[in-house]
């Protein structure tokens with residue numbers, strides 16, 4: 001069974017949680033194997049089917065917008081272009097920027113923002 | 116709730132169209148707030164674009180670029196109208212071809228360095244330039260911030276505030292970070308929320324384009340035009356999952372002019388039946404429809420596509436492809452991916468399973484050349500707006516549309532805001548608050564994700580590149596059922612207000628039901644195949660009506676489709 005570990009952060013409390021992925025990804029509309037899917041697809045699956053409160057972000061799905069950046073086994077990568085590996089640890093890119101779970105503050109216009 | 120400030124202009128959506136509108140409005144003196152669903156500069160289709168911007172050669176030569184100077188605006192307009200099969204709104208075409216040079220010039224003055232296009236598929240001339248998607252998004256973001264535009268990010272706009280007369284006086288939406296349902300008051304609102312492509316399961320387009328802007332405009336009294344027209348990009352990857360929807364095979368195959376073959380599971384080059392001369396190099400609407408028709412007829416590949424094969428070509432040609440293709444680098448990288456394994460499969464003689472992916476919304480909110488929707492205070496621009504492309508879009512024309520319509524809508528909204536003085540109080544504040552909150556407050560009900568899945572199955576069945584009346588009618592019944600029995604029961608599965616994805620999905624689904632019903636009504640009313648709308652049960656050619664527009668409005672609580680004759684001020688069929 002493929003599993004991943006996620007550093008979750010909600011309202012200040014933090015934990016590393018283990019999530020098992022089902023043997024047959026096709027049942028969730030995912031083509032092929034988990035190893036052929038991206039980290040983003042796994043996060044999306046987990047929010048949909050396992051933990052509705054999981055927060056993640058995703059936009060272009062092709063490595064152009066950097067919105068999905070996370071720290072994977074210590075290294076910062078875009079989740080949408082990184083293939084899933086069994087046992088990988090997924091964390092926010094930087095703890096000081098963490099907003100919720102893997103979501104961090106990546107605004108490019110922070111100084112021009114109201115609210 | 117929300118701030119007490121009244122903005123001159125509020126722009127919804129921060130892609131190329133929205134940020135051009137915001138900059139132009141700000142430059143003409145308005146104070147401008149942009150609301151964006153995600154982070155500004157990191158969401159929307161603009162960043163993913165191949166970067167084409169069509170501009171006629173004479174205009175580019177005037178900007179000092181080395182191009183064919185004999186190409187004119189009239190040539191550009193005629194190519195556009197023919198490609199759209201004569202249902203383009205020709206006034207929008209005219210303003211696009213006439214104004215795009217000035218908008219490109221403005222970007223160049225801001226430091227953007229376009230690359231001249233050598234080939235512009237579908238155009239009669241190598242017309243236009245390229246600015247990569249990330250460079251374009253960066254330029255419009257910088258332009259707007261320098262002009263003094265302000266932003267609210269992670270703000271999912273969900274409804275338009277209206278006064279007693281029906282004029283638009285602001286926006287209600289969900290702050291996704293905090294879970295606050297906030298109101299933003301404005302003298303004029305510009306919708307620039309992009310396409311509705313996220314409602315299709317296989318798509319090139321990004322995640323967040325479900326059509327809230329369209330639904331908001333419909334509800335406020337605006338019309339949608341040619342909603343059934345969706346452009347599919349053929350030859351996109353369907354497996355493995357990580358590459359799903361990426362157009363890499365298309366870019367190193369037919370788009371690059373390389374004679375790769377499209378085969379069904381019998382090994383037949385089925386496009387010979389659709390376009391015996393050009394075959395795989397036919398226009399994208401033909402390649403998309405031909406591929407989808409094979410799958411529908413049960414002649415597809417195991418993952419629901421067809422085979423794109425280079426196996427008949429000598430290895431010399433395949434090995435040298437990086438020399439000729441901009442998309443194929445020596446290291447096999449394309450956008451964020453390493454496609455080496457796919458290239459190795461091609462070299463080993465395997466075909467790649469491909470299918471058409473939802474790419475671009477040809478239809479959208481009905482506007483005039485100033486982005487005016489006809490509803491006082493409401494403007495629209497960019498991919499959210501319909502009509503300019505008719506039933507098919509030429510390469511680079513979305514780039515031109517985004518810049519020209521963005522500028523026009525921004526300037527018109529700023530003018531309107533000067534006229535409008537102090538907006539009258541909104542009469543639907545409470546109603547919108549209640550509606551946006553409902554999925555969050557309902558004790559139990561249907562998970563939004565289940566609706567999204569049903570809608571995905573519905574678009575696959577009835578709004579794919581090939582359509583037929585039976586499936587369209589069945590989908591109209593299905594969507595009526597979702598509207599009546601499911602939407603009123605949507606409920607989130609957990610109640611943390613911040614980053615609550617179920618809540619956002621619920622708002623998106625509600626909008627998707629409107630835009631998909633409009634698309635189905637439009638599809639039903641077009642009994643003949645036309646451009647992107649290909650019907651396997653297309654009616655007798657002898658009975659084909661004169662070109663018409665299809666418009667959908669919300670009338671008395673229901674969506675109603677009507678047709679209108681096309682005017683031909685530029686070019687008649």
Ligand SMILES: Cc1cc2nc3c(=O)[nH]c(=O)nc-3n(C[C@H](O)[C@H](O)[C@H](O)COP(=O)(O)OP(=O)(O)OC[C@H]3O[C@@H](n4cnc5c(N)ncnc54)[C@H](O)[C@@H]3O)c2cc1C
Nearest residue numbers: 128130131132152159160161165272309497498511513514
């Ligand atoms: C892969 C790909 C390649 C393409 N290549 C080309 C090309 O080479 N040439 C060409 O001409 N065209 C191309 N296109 C099309 C072109 O990129 C788009 O039509 C154009 O960028 C649309 O710009 P826009 O500003 O209208 O919308 P977008 O750039 O999509 O921006 C819309 C914005 O609105 C925001 N938004 C949506 N809903 C809401 C809401 N409810 N509240 C607040 N904000 C919201 C989104 O977050 C997004 O930021 C391509 C498209 C794709 C997907």
Ligand code: FES
Nearest residue numbers: 059061063066080
């Ligand atoms: S979603 Fe854009 S880089 Fe991953």
